[in-house]
Amino acid sequence: MKIVHIISGLGVGGAETLLLNLVLESRTGGDRHVVISLSSLDVMAERLRAAGADVKFLCMRPGAPNPLILVKLARWIVDARPDVVQTWMYHGDIFGGVAALLARLMFRVRGTRQKFALVWGIHRTEVPTPKVGRFLHSLARIGALTSNQMPDSVICCANASYETHVAYGYDPTRMRVIHNGFDVRKFVPDAAARAALLDALDLPSRSILIGIVGRSNPAKDYDNFLRAAALLRQRVSDCHFVMVGKDVDAGNTTLARRASELGLTGVCHMLGARHDLHRLMPAFDILCLSSRTEGLPTVVGEAMACGVPCVVTDVGDTGQLVGDTGLVVPPRDPVKLAHALGEMATLSLEQRKKLGARARQRIVESFSISVCWQKYREMYATLLRAKGVTR
Template identity: 80%
Template sequence: MKIFHIISGLGVGGAETLLLNLVSESRIAGETHVVISLSAIDKMADRLRAAGAEVRFLGMRSGVPNPLLLIRLARWIVEARPDVVQTWMYHADIFGGVAVLLARLMFRLSRQRHRFVLVWGIHRTEVPTRKVGRVLNTLARMGAATSNRLPDSVICCANASFRTHVEYGYERTKMRVIHNGFDVRKFVPDATARTALLNELGLPPASILIGIVGRSNPAKDYDNFLRAAAMLHQRVPECHFVMVGKDVDASNKVLARTMNELGLGGVCHLLGARNDLHRIMPAFDMLCLSSRTEGLPTVVGEAMACSVPCVVTDVGDTGQLVGDTGLVVPPRDPVSLSDALEQMATLSLEQRKTLGRLARERIVESFSITVCWQQYRDMYTTLLRAKGVTR
């Protein structure tokens, strides 16, 4: 099976990580992947190539799309002769959808008989309002208006995403949920990681390491996390807060000011963006997710795969992901978040280890990339058979 992916860009994010994991997992079965980035963002490109994908860049810029680039994209589809065109997120759904229409026209004009399917991908819970961004809002409205006839199917990464987009006007009969899958071979428990991170940070062995991973963005609600951390620090002073993500570093003046105002300067450790999360995650005594919105958060699944129990806000399908292996609290509620972190921090080491073991078992059984890819492949096969194509 040849799958032609179209994605907005190849920065480091949840959808991009899922794409990489799917390419890596399906390579074992001999599937072929072509990945087209609409923009020039290329941080994941080398990793995708190493996983066996062909990677190209269309070079779109922000603003009104260049129709010549859409024609080029359509020609790339025709040249590739894929079985599946899989788009990722709103920009790619719409621009990729237009390119597919052009490609099908090119096939007909050249009298080539080639059948393939178009599958859209939705990787956020809330439909973007005009306040969030006019372009995103316009694309979402276009998606809702054309979802009954343009794509063959629409994948949502979470049940919450399914509900909000159906309510917005997306065609219910085209929609299905496939939860993100996590790499349980890369993200594994590591008994040496905690000592290594304590030494790196210069902290005593009795410290309790609470990790949070995510870029500096209002959706991640670092303010919620820091206010909860300040309350917790007064009650459990052994807690240290390890913060990892793009722009989560000493140059972030907003974070620095909030930490100083809350008296957290000595217990917050800002590591910035890291490419060794699989080595850092197992060091945490727990992971915190303080977000206002999510679909199915990658960092929570990866932490659980490392046998790290999680304290999370009840956004998207995060509560379903964690199940009874961690603690779930309302979003935008630092008091409840602080109380849950304290509850986890005051468990015995053995109690936290038990929760961590159950967390990994849950990911392996229900949310591994192997399970996820099989669901994608089964869906592709069903859609192709409906068009008279067998693979």
């Protein structure tokens, strides 16, 4: 099966990571992938090429595209002769969807009997409002108005995403949920990781390492996390808070000032963006997610795969992901978040290890990338059979 993926860019994010993992997972089955980035952002490009994908860049400028760019994209689809065109996020869905319709027209004009399925991908929970971005809001609105005609199917990464988009006007008969999958071969428990991080931070062995991973963005609600951390320190003084993500470093004066105001100087360790999360995450005693909104957060699934118990806010499908292996609290409530972190922090190391083992087992059995890819491929095959194509 040959799949053309159309995505807004190849930066580092949850959707981009999922795309890479799907390409990696499908290598042994003989499936082929072409990845087309609408923008020039190419952080993930070499990793995708190394995984066997053909990567192209359309280099669109922000805003509405030049119609000739969409014609070029359609020609790339025609040249690839795909079985499936899989689009990612609103930009990819709409621009890729229009280009796919043009490609079908080009095939008919040429007299070529090439049939392919068009599948959209939605990777956020809340529909963007004009306040979030007028253009993004417009794309979501176009998606709602055309979802009953343009795509053959629409994949949502979470049940919460499905519900909000159906309520907004997306056609429920074409939508289905396929939860993100996690690389359980890369993200594994590592008994030596904790001691290594304690040594790197020059902390005593009795320290309890509470990690949080996410870019500096209001959606991640770092203020909620810091307020909870300040409350927790009053109860469990050995806690240290390891903060990882883009712009979460000493140069972020807003975060540093807030940590200082809350009396957290010396116990918040801002490590910035890291490309070795699979080595860093197993060092945490607890992973915290303090977000206001999520779909199915990648960092939680990866931490669970590393055997780390999680304390999370009840956003998107995060609670469903964690199940009974961690603790779930309402968003924007630092008191309840602090209480849950305290409950987890006061468990013995062995008790947390048992929870972590259950967390990994849950990911392996229900949320691994192999399970995810199998669901994608089965859906593709079903759509193609409906078109009279067998693969």
